[in-house]
Amino acid sequence: DAATSLKFTLDWKFEGPAAAFLVAADKGYFAAEGLDVTIDTGNGSAGAVTRVASGAYDIGMADFNSMMEFNDKNPDKAMKAAFIVYDIPPFSVFALKKSGIAKPADLAGKTLGAPVFDAPRKLFPAYAKAVGVPADGVTWKSMDPPLREPMLMRGEVQAISGFYFTSLLNLRALGVTEKDLTIFNFADAGVSLYGNALIPSPKLMKENPEAVKGFLRAVVKGWRDVVADPAGGIQAIRKRDPLIDDKLELDRLKMALEMCVLTPDVKADGMGGVRPERLAAAIDQVALAFGFARKPAPAEVFDASFLPAAADRKLTP
Amino acid sequence: MTAAFVDLDRVTLRYGAGDTLALSETTMKIAKGEFIAVVGPSGCGKSSLLKLVSGLMRPSTGTVIVNGQEVTGPLKIVGMAFQNPTLLPWRTTLDNVMLPLEIVEPHRRRLRGARAEYEERARAMLASVGLAGFEGKFPWQLSGGMQQRASLCRALIHEPDLLMLDEPFGALDAFTREELWAILQDLWTRRPFTVILVTHDLREAAYLADTIYVMSKRPGRIVHVRRNELPRPRTLETTFTRDFTDLVHELRNHISAVRAAQDTIPEDAR
């Protein structure tokens, strides 16, 4: 019978970290599961959440924490993640060494720049708490993503928040090297959040669980291929967007793999799942940072029932 | 029954709110097929009168009845040559003249099928007023008098039952004017339609009209009605007859009286 068609939205443009999905499509992993998947670029995590919530897309790649926030605001439309992509989110704060910021506590009283919808910015209170900076001890300036790094260099802001690999590569492109930079990763301060996840629409979960399962199986295969051959993954991106800079995207992909995907937890448990105690802690931190009306139970935000078997989720042999 | 074709009953026209009184208690009865002329001093409300009869404006008080029906909106049986030629600047002279054929039934319906024929008619009409060769020119490429003649053609082309001419020959030299008098009279004799002609030229009125209405200064009223029984068809010779010059002289005296008398009446009397 005919393949089930699924619309899948990425969180962002066709860049390195999106390689796994494109590889899965190109190599026919989706087709093998009886799925016809359309992959579209996204415009940020918040957007991807609403795209799925509205039914425009069947599955979205979006920030797990943003999804929880959405659920808090729209309890009757609550969604659940089915697969964690970034086991450790690449949430970071960047400062120029010359600004005199050397340790997290130095951020107090400083001006930080980021878009209002930036996940690290939104979760900064959790980080601030962890490093002992009063949460309202920093001033934020809002700006579009591409303005963030130039504004840091211009001195308009003393630090910026962002995804580790995105901002680092952007700064490199602007001629800043790592030795000029102070970088704080949220994960290093014990903020143990989860990052981007795959979020199927509740309707799809209910009506066609097999499709979700098949989708996830194919995705894992894609990631496995990308881990084995990152350069091959870049070629899959190149097919969609011939304008990319291979070297840059390869760097980005490698950083993402190293920092967010091939984490100790994933190496131990396989990709996609959660550890209950970590999830509980993460929900606590997020609920605090966002000021949730009601703290959700873990089962309300993550549904493990679609995951492939643990053995099938291993990325490395 | 001999009901008038055009019947104005104590018609008053006021522009703006109580501002300018243009016509005051004007009463006229025009029979079907009659050719009347209206003369009067400048600004006395002649153009306004035409607008009332054609339904372009509504009277402030009084009624206007045309063809047995009270006029409440623009009529469909009218051909009108405005005081300004008002040709549409984006149309050639020929297309301007053809305009009524695109609007007025039954021509409108027939136009698609018989365009060549209608165009021929328009060209012939333009030629008859001396505009042969100017069909393809735009109005702003014509001299003032030529525009006026084109506008006259536009008023006639669809053979309206009621023709209103507002100083249609004002910008023409005496000879062209007299030629056109003859042409107009010819048309009217062949197919009698009702004509209201506004003019400042008393000879014109005497040459063309069956009845001549003399209006007072603003606010305009009909102060004198003069039947003109000069035999038809009238020719240039007629204009040299005693009867003709007497008629012109009589009209002249009337207007002269009108102008003198009214100067004592306050401007906006009512």
Added chain:
Amino acid sequence: MTAAFVDLDRVTLRYGAGDTLALSETTMKIAKGEFIAVVGPSGCGKSSLLKLVSGLMRPSTGTVIVNGQEVTGPLKIVGMAFQNPTLLPWRTTLDNVMLPLEIVEPHRRRLRGARAEYEERARAMLASVGLAGFEGKFPWQLSGGMQQRASLCRALIHEPDLLMLDEPFGALDAFTREELWAILQDLWTRRPFTVILVTHDLREAAYLADTIYVMSKRPGRIVHVRRNELPRPRTLETTFTRDFTDLVHELRNHISAVRAAQDTIPEDAR
């Protein structure tokens, strides 16, 4: 030296590229302070002639000299009443009449200080043509004849050295017209300026002008020049004199001849 004030030397005017020949080899010499009239059939190029003299258009060939200087652009000494009144619709009648004072020196300089005085002059002028009470009205609230009178005021208000009138009385009744003849003649007698008057009314030409030019059909040429030696000031009585009617008759014959003769010459001869 008796150089002409306005001097046209074999002036030809062609509209478009070799399309319409409006004037052909026209030669005229007008002395300073002379009042001339131009008569001719409709479309013969009278309005075009005025535009050439005032510098609004450049001749195709030939030269136009005014006040000793070749005309290469609009002159600053002209007052012009166009064939269409062309009042500016966003100005009241008074403001329309005041327009030249805002443009032409020395009035322009003085206007700010002496506005009340100038306004008084404009009002008086409007009153003299019978438009008292209409100063505050917009042009489209005036009748055709009233607009024409306002336009005449606008041409006169700044006391130009060269006055061009293109059928300035065409939309007026005979009496208003004759009144204005007298007014214009008065003005001219008190402060002689040069006047070029285009008219279709031969009596008007005979009443007002020192010299009358008769033009041929299009393409226009001067076919006859007639000095008019009737004594000044001329009055309505003058128009009933034998000399006057003879003059009118003579002009009439000339035009008649012009119209008849030329019909055999191809339209765009040259």
Added chain:
Amino acid sequence: MTPRAKAVVDKSMPLLSAVGLFVVWELACRLFAVPEYLLPTPSASFLAAWTYRDAIWMHALQTLLTTLGGFALAVAFGVLLGALVGSSRAVYRAANPLLIGFNSVPKVAVVPILVMWFGIGTVPAVLTAFLISFFPIVVNVATGLATLEPELRDVLRSLGATRTDILLKVGFPRALPFFFASLKVAVTLAFVGSVMSETVASNLGVGYLMMSASSRFNMPLVFAGLLVIAAMGIAMYGAFSVIEHRSTRWAHRGGESL
């Protein structure tokens, strides 16, 4: 209908249509159970507007001032350039492609450059409002001047008027209806510009408010922001619609009926 009743209906038309829109919108949302994050109901939006009225007031004031600044610049520059373009064929030919090209470019792409030059805040917003809104004014003023009836121009030329005189005495008055038409377009664009710049980089203004509300999934507040902008646009329009009415009555002398 009596003329008086007609006049009353006429006067209340804008209100009626606005209320009508809100009712239809509310009903549609409820009938089709449109989720709030997709399209909130007007009632929810009004409620949000009321709840956050202090913040909205502050942000709206900022946006209004920014917009007015940019709009004022646009009018001044637009009229000037329009006059040049409309009155000289050479300037027209030289400037036209550049203008068209510049205006086909989304101003979103220009905002970051402005921000990099002038920093975050009011200046780029004012400039964006200006850059986005001057073009319609240029085009309409230029068209108004270029389509001036030669007959009217000749009235001035026959007096030996200078080009400036002609421009001031007939060009501009004649182009006024065109000018006012363009103002209506320009003022709405000015709002678009300033709000857009605020969404790209600012901590103040309705644009920032909407952006931040949308990042918190507070769609009613986003729509409250939209409604506030719309209201400001209408108010601005109303203000100079009065001026238009006074100054171009001659052009609208035909009255209402076509």
Added chain:
Amino acid sequence: MTPRAKAVVDKSMPLLSAVGLFVVWELACRLFAVPEYLLPTPSASFLAAWTYRDAIWMHALQTLLTTLGGFALAVAFGVLLGALVGSSRAVYRAANPLLIGFNSVPKVAVVPILVMWFGIGTVPAVLTAFLISFFPIVVNVATGLATLEPELRDVLRSLGATRTDILLKVGFPRALPFFFASLKVAVTLAFVGSVMSETVASNLGVGYLMMSASSRFNMPLVFAGLLVIAAMGIAMYGAFSVIEHRSTRWAHRGGESL
């Protein structure tokens, strides 16, 4: 200068001014050593355009088609609504505040809603182009109709013409200069709309290209995209400028000199 020389200069004016702009821009960049991420030189932009010509061609075609689609919708709808608004006082009063309000709202805020309904890609881009560009057409057509000289209207009315007749025979022809002025504005806005929508939600089109280039700080490519849009805007404009010239010669009969 001889008329012929003048005509040549006249013809080459657009080219001259464009070249002039690029030279000034290049010099400014080099003299002040403007960093590339702030403002690339035109030479770098042209180089980028050449390097990526295949990709640009593909994206540009998409954007052009999208824009044309939206623009066509805008013209049809704009003329219709403009006719209604311009010919009926009641519609005018009812529709005006809604229109102004809607147009003060940045369309960026509307794109996400469109995406939720229609998914990303061509449809929201076409709709955004449409939504952003119809307003100037409405305003100008309405103004053109509302300022119709009553004298011309009376010519038709005296023939007993219907409202539709009047609209078709004098209303529209008379409003044509207004209409074309608005087209110039509208087509640039249509480009803005489709590109904007592509930056927010599309995998294709110059907007996507620019977004993706800018997220990699490939500023020369971003500017290559801007130049391509500008060029397309100018080309479109040129195309119907020919139509304008043919159909409103009567209005431009005054010729060049003011």
